[in-house]
Amino acid sequence: MAAIHDSFELPPEKAALHRRAVRLEWWTVAFFVVAITVLAAVLGQSQAMKAAWVEDILALAPPIAFLVADRYRNRPVDAEHPYGHHRSVAIAFLASALALLVLGGYILIESVLRLVQGERPPIGLIDILGHTMWLGWPMIAVLLVTMVPAILLGRAKTKLAAQLHDKVLYADAEMNRADWLTAGAAVLGIIGIGAGLWWADAVAAIIISADIVRDGLRTTRTAVADLMDRRPRTVTDNQPHPLPAQLTELALDQPWVTDAWIRLREEGHVFVGEMLVVPKPDTDDLVKRLERLSHQLRDADWRMHDIAVMPVLKIHR
Amino acid sequence: MVVALVVVSVGGCQWPRDANGTLDRVREGTIKVGVAHHSPWTIANDSRNPDQAPGGVETVLVQRLADSLGARVQWVPGGEAELMAALSERSLDLVVAGLDAESPWEQKVALTTDYLTTDMVVAIPAGAPTDIAGKRVLVREGSAEAALLSDEDATAVPVSEVPERPDGAAVLPNWLVNAAGLTDSGTHLSSTDHVMAVPPGENAWQSTVERFLLELDPDEVHRLLLDNHRAGA
Numbered sequence: 001m002a003a004i005h006d007s008f009e010l011p012p013e014k015a016a017l018h019r020r021a022v023r024l025e026w027w028t029v030a031f032f033v034v035a036i037t038v039l040a041a042v043l044g045q046s047q048a049m050k051a052a053w054v055e056d057i058l059a060l061a062p063p064i065a066f067l068v069a070d071r072y073r074n075r076p077v078d079a080e081h082p083y084g085h086h087r088s089v090a091i092a093f094l095a096s097a098l099a100l101l102v103l104g105g106y107i108l109i110e111s112v113l114r115l116v117q118g119e120r121p122p123i124g125l126i127d128i129l130g131h132t133m134w135l136g137w138p139m140i141a142v143l144l145v146t147m148v149p150a151i152l153l154g155r156a157k158t159k160l161a162a163q164l165h166d167k168v169l170y171a172d173a174e175m176n177r178a179d180w181l182t183a184g185a186a187v188l189g190i191i192g193i194g195a196g197l198w199w200a201d202a203v204a205a206i207i208i209s210a211d212i213v214r215d216g217l218r219t220t221r222t223a224v225a226d227l228m229d230r231r232p233r234t235v236t237d238n239q240p241h242p243l244p245a246q247l248t249e250l251a252l253d254q255p256w257v258t259d260a261w262i263r264l265r266e267e268g269h270v271f272v273g274e275m276l277v278v279p280k281p282d283t284d285d286l287v288k289r290l291e292r293l294s295h296q297l298r299d300a301d302w303r304m305h306d307i308a309v310m311p312v313l314k315i316h317r
Numbered sequence: 318m319v320v321a322l323v324v325v326s327v328g329g330c331q332w333p334r335d336a337n338g339t340l341d342r343v344r345e346g347t348i349k350v351g352v353a354h355h356s357p358w359t360i361a362n363d364s365r366n367p368d369q370a371p372g373g374v375e376t377v378l379v380q381r382l383a384d385s386l387g388a389r390v391q392w393v394p395g396g397e398a399e400l401m402a403a404l405s406e407r408s409l410d411l412v413v414a415g416l417d418a419e420s421p422w423e424q425k426v427a428l429t430t431d432y433l434t435t436d437m438v439v440a441i442p443a444g445a446p447t448d449i450a451g452k453r454v455l456v457r458e459g460s461a462e463a464a465l466l467s468d469e470d471a472t473a474v475p476v477s478e479v480p481e482r483p484d485g486a487a488v489l490p491n492w493l494v495n496a497a498g499l500t501d502s503g504t505h506l507s508s509t510d511h512v513m514a515v516p517p518g519e520n521a522w523q524s525t526v527e528r529f530l531l532e533l534d535p536d537e538v539h540r541l542l543l544d545n546h547r548a549g550a
Binding site for chain 1: 430
């Protein structure tokens with residue numbers, strides 16, 4: 001009879017996936033901390049490498065946001081937080097989306113400035129254990145090495161994000177994609193510099209960063225819309241979620257219901273909302289029926305968390 | 318894979334290449350070298366006597382580099398700031414001024430890899446205790462080392478010029494310690510990585526200068542330093 005749903009438990013198979021996601025995010029944090037340290041050692045005078053370094057620092061934002069939100073999201077309802085703590089996931093999503101947008105904007109503005117000012121990146125020689133070589137080669141090697149984990153982590157997260165309906169994870173996967181794309185652009189840029197094309201670096205970065213800005217804008221828009229309680233949408237292709245229609249259908253299938261109306265919002269990875277139903281006149285045991293319906297609604301989908309079912313005489317549309 | 322492709326496709330060609338072809342221009346041609354006075358690294362010529370070539374360790378090195386490229390050197394004396402502005406606009410091919418790798422010019426021009434590291438050390442007479450706390454140490458007036466000495470709890474004795482053969486502890490560059498008849502106390506106050514400056518983006522030219530600098534023998538540079546120090550004194 002727990003009408004107040006004070007905590008949300010993932011179904012067992014989703015819980016296992018979620019634990020995998022948490023592990024992935026810890027690996028992501030570890031990877032970027034190492035990448036930031038290694039890059040700092042070979043930074044040199046190259047603006048492109050400095051940009052790659054700033055990117056890696058920004059790329060820490062989504063996994064950290066995810067892990068922080070993970071601490072809060074399942075905290076039970078308390079007197080201070082009568083709606084629970086699921087919104088922490090939406091906040092983490094907004095933080096991740098903004099990090100992505102800032103990253104793209106930063107690279108875009110910086111690259112345009114470099115191009116306009118005609119900045120020519122100097123890359124000279126480096127002496128490694130008595131061998132003199134062009135500094136561009138070890139820079140490319142470091143960039144290529146950092147690309148591999150970003151690609152692998154990003155792919156694993158995209159898959160998990162869809163299964164878990166986890167937008168923070170999805171934003172983080174986008175961030176990983178942005179990261180390896182910019183690293184790839186930097187590799188091309190360094191090769192261009194070696195070929196005497198001083199503008200190659202900036203142009204490659206502009207093309208990639210424009211793509212990241214588009215991505216960041218889309219994600220930020222979604223995050224803000226979620227906080228505005230827009231109707232639920234699917235994680236990967238951003239289409240209206242079928243659940244509200246399914247639940248209305250389910251209510252209308254009850255023989256004692258003549259009309260039903262639902263509104264749902266996303267609170268992180270769960271759905272909450274209200275349903276209005278118009279019972280047939282003189283329906284007996286109405287309270288029991290309402291309660292049974294609310295249970296059915298909750299059981300219809302694992303993300304359906306909290307729904308209040310309210311009988312009314314007529315629904316004014 | 319990308320690396321391999323590039324190595325194959327440019328095999329044999331010049332790599333890296335200049336954005337503006339400086340190396341091709343200076344080879345068998347003229348290198349325009351800016352010189353700002355910074356004895357004993359560079360000793361600019363008298364402005365009343367402009368035809369006289371400048372002196373100093375780095376001008377000797379530059380002349381040697383030019384010889385190896387079959388080029389002649391056109392010296393352009395000036396202040397460090399104006400030379401750097403000219404270098405960033407590629408009006409000059411090289412600037413020597415006893416530059417430090419930590420120089421703020423890094424933003425505007427390309428600094429080469431460092432070819433020598435020199436330390437300012439507290440030199441003491443042979444056999445004297447190496448602990449300089451509370452000792453009187455001669456140091457050039459107005460130098461950064463005068464302030465750094467107080468961190469070592471030593472008493473700085475500012476002099477306009479540290480004498481050729483001090484009779485007590487003195488702050489000297491590490492290459493001058495033995496010549497002054499002193500030994501290194503082990504206290505190093507500051508360290509300088511010596512570099513030259515080239516126009517940004519002229520990576521073939523920069524690599525050529527750097528390869529020349531990396532092949533220098535530090536002992537020989539020390540000898541040049543002592544020679545120039547004596548000549549300047």
